[in-house]
Amino acid sequence: MWGRGIVVALLVAASAFSAQAQSRIKDIASLQGVRDNQLVGYGLVVGLNGTGDSLRNSVFTDQSLQSMLDRMGVSVANGTLRTRNVAAVIVTADVPAFAGRGSRLDVTVSSLGDASSLMGGTLVITPLAGVDGVTYAVAQGQVAVTGFQAIGQAETVTQGVPTAARITNGAIIERELPGRFAELGPMVLELRNPDFKTVVEMVDAVNDYTQRRYGMRSATERDFRSIVLSKPAKVSPTRCMAEIGDLTVVLDVPARVVLDARSGTVVIGQDVQISTVAVTHGNLTVRVTEKPVVSQPAPFSKGQTTVTPQTQIGVDQDGGPIAVVGGTTLKSLVRGLNQMGLKPNAIIAILQAIKTAGALQADLVVQ
Numbered sequence: 001m002w003g004r005g006i007v008v009a010l011l012v013a014a015s016a017f018s019a020q021a022q023s024r025i026k027d028i029a030s031l032q033g034v035r036d037n038q039l040v041g042y043g044l045v046v047g048l049n050g051t052g053d054s055l056r057n058s059v060f061t062d063q064s065l066q067s068m069l070d071r072m073g074v075s076v077a078n079g080t081l082r083t084r085n086v087a088a089v090i091v092t093a094d095v096p097a098f099a100g101r102g103s104r105l106d107v108t109v110s111s112l113g114d115a116s117s118l119m120g121g122t123l124v125i126t127p128l129a130g131v132d133g134v135t136y137a138v139a140q141g142q143v144a145v146t147g148f149q150a151i152g153q154a155e156t157v158t159q160g161v162p163t164a165a166r167i168t169n170g171a172i173i174e175r176e177l178p179g180r181f182a183e184l185g186p187m188v189l190e191l192r193n194p195d196f197k198t199v200v201e202m203v204d205a206v207n208d209y210t211q212r213r214y215g216m217r218s219a220t221e222r223d224f225r226s227i228v229l230s231k232p233a234k235v236s237p238t239r240c241m242a243e244i245g246d247l248t249v250v251l252d253v254p255a256r257v258v259l260d261a262r263s264g265t266v267v268i269g270q271d272v273q274i275s276t277v278a279v280t281h282g283n284l285t286v287r288v289t290e291k292p293v294v295s296q297p298a299p300f301s302k303g304q305t306t307v308t309p310q311t312q313i314g315v316d317q318d319g320g321p322i323a324v325v326g327g328t329t330l331k332s333l334v335r336g337l338n339q340m341g342l343k344p345n346a347i348i349a350i351l352q353a354i355k356t357a358g359a360l361q362a363d364l365v366v367q
Contacts, residue, residue, distance in 0.1 A: 025189070025202060026245030032188035032226065034097045037177055039137055041091045043126030044068060045109065051117040051162075052087040058113030061088040068124065087115035091126050091139050093171050101176055104169040107139045117162035119145040128171060139171035181237055187229040189244075194225040197252040203227050205247045213243075255362035257351060262367075264344030266351070275359040279350055 044064055045052070055062040065086055069076050093107040109123055121143050128137040144167065147160020191198060199221050206219035206229070214232040221227050231240050255271040291310045342350065354360045 022248040022250055024245060025205070025247050025249060026241075028193070028198070028249070028251065029189045029191050029202065031241060032190050033179075033185075034181075036097065037095045037130060037136075039093045039095060039128035039130055039171075041126045041128040041139065042112075043089055043091050043109075043139070044124045045087045045089050045111075045115075045118055045121035045143060046085060046124055048085040048087060048115065048118065048121045050084045051119070052084050052115045052121075053111075053113035054084065055081050055086075058088060061086060061113050064088055087118060087121065088112040089118070089123070091123065091128060091171075093128055093137060093139065095136065095173065095177060098179075098181060099173055099176070101173055103173045105137060105139075105171040105173065107167045107170040109143050109165045109167060111163035115163060117145065117147075118143050118165045119162060121165075123167060123170065130177070134175065136175045136177060137171045137173045139167065141167045141170040143167055187231060187237065187240070188222070188226050189229060190226045193253065195252055195254070196224040198249065199224055199227060201249040201252070205249045206244055209244070209247055256365060257355075257360065257362050258365045258367065259348045259351065260367045261345075261348055264348070266344060266347055269362065272360070272362040274354060275361065277354060277357060277359045279354070 042064075044061070053061040055065070062081055065081060065083075066076050089109045089111055091107050091109055093105045095105060099105075107123075107128075109118065111118060123140055123143055125138055125140040127135040128139055129135045143165035145160075145162055145165040147158070147162040147164075189202070191202075203219045203221045206227070207217040210216055210218040210232060214235075216230075216232060218230040218232060219227050220230075229240070229244070231237060253269065253271070255273065256269045257272055258267040259265075293308045293310055295306045295308050297304065351360065351364065352366075355364045
C-alpha cells in the first residue's frame with residue numbers, strides 16, 4: 001500500500017537563477033581532527049510510578065540497586081526487593097570538540113530491562129566513560145519522555161517510545177579530552193561530499209583570498225576529498241579558520257537519482273539528464289474474492305451442514321499511451337513525467353527501466 005505517495009523533485013542548484021548557488025567553506029567542509037567524542041555509561045532511573053523493571057526478570061537491575069544501597073550504607077543483602085519504580089538504563093552523550101571542564105552536555109537515556117515507561121523518573125548520578133575506559137563526565141537529572149503508554153484491561157495505547165528519554169544539560173564534563181587545537185599539526189580541510197571540481201574551486205577561493213591579504217598562496221589540493229592549508233605567519237589557527245570559513249565556493253555535485261520504494265519518494269538532482277526515449281506504462285490488477293456459501297440439508301435428511309467456497313477472479317489491465325520522455329534540464333524532465341499522470345510507484349519503475357536501457361545519465365540509488 002502506497003497510501004499517499006509523495007514525489008519530491010529536489011533542486012540541488014536552483015534553475016530559476018542563472019548563477020549557480022554558492023556555499024560557505026565552513027558549511028561544506030570540516031577541519032580534520034576537530035570532531036565529537038562519544039561517551040557511555042550505565043545507571044539507574046528511580047521514581048517511576050510502577051513502570052520500572054521487574055526485579056525477578058531483570059537480575060542486573062536488582063544487583064545494581066543493591067550495590068547502590070550498599071554504597072549509601074543501607075544493607076539489603078538478606079532482603080528480597082520487590083520494587084517496580086527503578087529501571088536500569090544506558091546513558092549516552094556526545095562531547096563536542098575542545099569542550100572544557102564544567103561544560104554541560106545533553107544525554108540520552110535508554111531502558112535496558114522490561115520497564116514500560118521512564119516518565120517521571122530521575123537518573124541517579126552516572127559516570128560516563130570513553131572508549132579508553134576513563135570517566136570524562138557525570139550525568140544526573142530528571143528525564144524527559146516524549147512518548148506515553150496507557151494500559152487497560154482490553155486495550156493498550158502507545159505513542160512514541162516511552163522507554164527512551166533525554167536530559168537537557170544533564171551531564172557535566174569532569175575531565176577534558178586529550179588534544180588541543182594548536183596541537184593538530186597540518187591544517188587539513190575535508191569535504192563532506194567529496195568531489196574533484198569542488199576541491200579545486202575551494203583551493204582557488206582560499207588562494208585568491210590569502211594572496212590578496214597575506215601575499216601568499218596557502219592552499220593545496222591533496223585529493224578529491226581534502227585540501228592542505230599553510231597558516232600565514234603571525235596568524236592564529238582560530239583566526240585563520242574564521243577567515244577561510246566565510247569564503248564562498250560554487251558546489252558541483254554528481255548527477256544522482258534517489259528512489260525510496262517504501263515511501264514512494266523520488267529525489268532527482270539538478271544535472272540529471274535522460275536521453276530521448278519512448279515510454280509507456282500500464283497497470284495490471286488481479287482481484288481474488290472468496291464468498292463462502294453455506295449448504296443446508298433438507299429436514300429429516302440426516303445430512304450435514306457444509307460450507308462450499310466460491311472464488312471469483314477478476315483481471316483488469318489499464319494501458320497507458322506511449323510518450324516521449326527526455327530532457328537536458330530537470331524542469332523539462334519533471335514536466336514530462338507529470339504530463340503522463342504517473343503515480344510514485346510508476347515513476348520509480350520507469351526510472352529503473354530507463355536506467356537499464358542506458359538512457360538515464362546519472363547514478364541511480366535505490367534505498
